[in-house]
Amino acid sequence: MEEFECRIVEKGTDEEGAFVVLDKSVFYPDGKGGQLGDRGKVDGEKVLSVKEKGASVRVYLSHLPKTDIVKCLLDVKRRHTISALHTAQHILSAVLEDKFSVVTVSFHMSEENCTIDVEPVSVSNEMLEQAENFANEVVFANLPVKKYFVTVEEAENLPLRKRAKVTGSIRIVEIPGVDTSMCGGTHVDYTGEIGLIKILKTEKIKKKFLRIYFAAEQRALDAFREKSYILDSISNQLSSGEKEIPDKVEKMLVEIKKLKKENKKLKITFLKNLVLSLSESEGAFIEKEVDLEKSDFMSLLAMLSSENSEKIFLIYSLKNLLLGVAKGKESDLSLKEKLRDFVDGFGGRGVLRDNFAFVEFKDVKLFKEALKYINDNLGE
Ligand SMILES: [Zn+2]
Incomplete structure (x- = not known):
């Protein structure tokens, strides 16, 4: 937890509950740019959700603080995981586009899953495996993730992966030689912090997009642990080594069919x-x-x-x-x-x-x- 002293500039209750608006942007809003919002505490109260409403960010709490100067605690471990997943998405999307002309159309992050929808839908497993290898080479190289602001004119000369019409100063997130994007989200400082990028599964969406589920950082470890646990339990039940499981299951299915x-x-x-x-x-x-x-x-x-x-x-x-x-x-x-x-x-x-x-x-x-x-x- 990282500590901040903030002043409450607005407080009240709306249809989503009791909220405060802080003078500092401590908590990143839920769903902004496809990523998860931050959590932590305000004046000892757990942050329930963080929503961007117009120009202000409302932090929802179960009870409103009595004073206007409050101690805010940011869950930095959660923030880091979210930032790692988001940066992993930049790398994966950039690699897919550069090497295979596969374009990311949307990105979504929830408490359980992290996905990108890509086009065209016909991406082979070999392609995905290669993209995963390239993406992890970027992670292992521990490249810096640079964040800086440019003007609209300066942005025109940058090799941006996606362009959007914006005015004023533009926030750029650059991983040298890999990706340059306009992005306002949270990211890690070095790609090595991502630890590992692992594609978990894919799913066709309306025959138009391919949804790629991936994990990184702690979530990649959690996914690996969960799969190991499942494999271990099957291996014990079948009294067979992990590598022999597919053969053994196939034989069992043939036997079951015969017995039936x-x-x-x-x-x-x-x-x-x-x-x-x-x-x-x-x-x-x-x-x-x-x-x-x-x-x-x-x-x-x-x-x-x-x-x-x-x-x-x-x-x-x-x-x-x-x-x-x-x-x-x-x-x-x-x-x-x-x-x-x-x-x-x-x-x-x-x-x-x-x-x-x-x-x-x-x-x-x-x-x-x-x-x-x-x-x-x-x-x-
Ligand atoms: Zn980003």
Whole structure:
């Protein structure tokens, strides 16, 4: 934290809360030039947000200070990370444009991500890797990041990456031999402070732009740490070295596909045999508890209702609270009529057709009552 003594020149409350305006520009505003704003404390109160309103910068706090002279603390670690990310963006954009004619159209920084949108959308992974290498060469060379003001006339002779119509004095940020930009944001003093620039992933935006996610400074370390942790945990779970993970996962996926196919076959055989044994059971009303998941339970119901039989089948799973009734094709009974109250009356979600009924319960008490109800209405 860096300390400043400031005078409050304005204070009040607007739709965003209580704010103060300071006589010094201690805190950089949120979102200005695509970058994150500063945080810290004013008179011991945490800075909640910093917004540029017209010519002044409002610093939002939960309570307004009582005195007009206040001690302000700037979170310099956060400021440095933001400055490093911003400077990294200058380098990455400059390298992409110089070496590959890929133009940056916008820049965005949030608490989680840092992105640039570039054009054209067709940037190969090899290109990105090369751009990343070039950008990091600039970082490792520890070049100075110069900031100075020029007049509009002087700016015309500078090799600016982007030109915007402005009046008055223009702030220039120059990394010699790499980039010269008009920029009012915060930057580091030497490129070495960026530590590392790492492209994390890309995403196509409306088939027009490529969004490049990147990290630098502490965020690059955090991203590396997070990925290492994930890789480590997968490696432990699979009991395999990190380099063997892709091969191992591929083999596992092939094996899973094979097992699923085999399992499906076995299930069909099992259900067919179950239908056969139920159809051949003694009596007109057959009751059977089964240990099946919902999808298999439904298949069994469908199979029973298409049997050439006069029997009524009541099947249920106490474990999964599933209850179903099916009648064979040769039965004249209408389940719809006979069990009119069944679905609605028992608070479950279900279906009622002429040839089958099904309800899934959440509550074991209701399930048991329904089971008794079916037995009373349809049983012998
Ligand atoms: Zn900048």
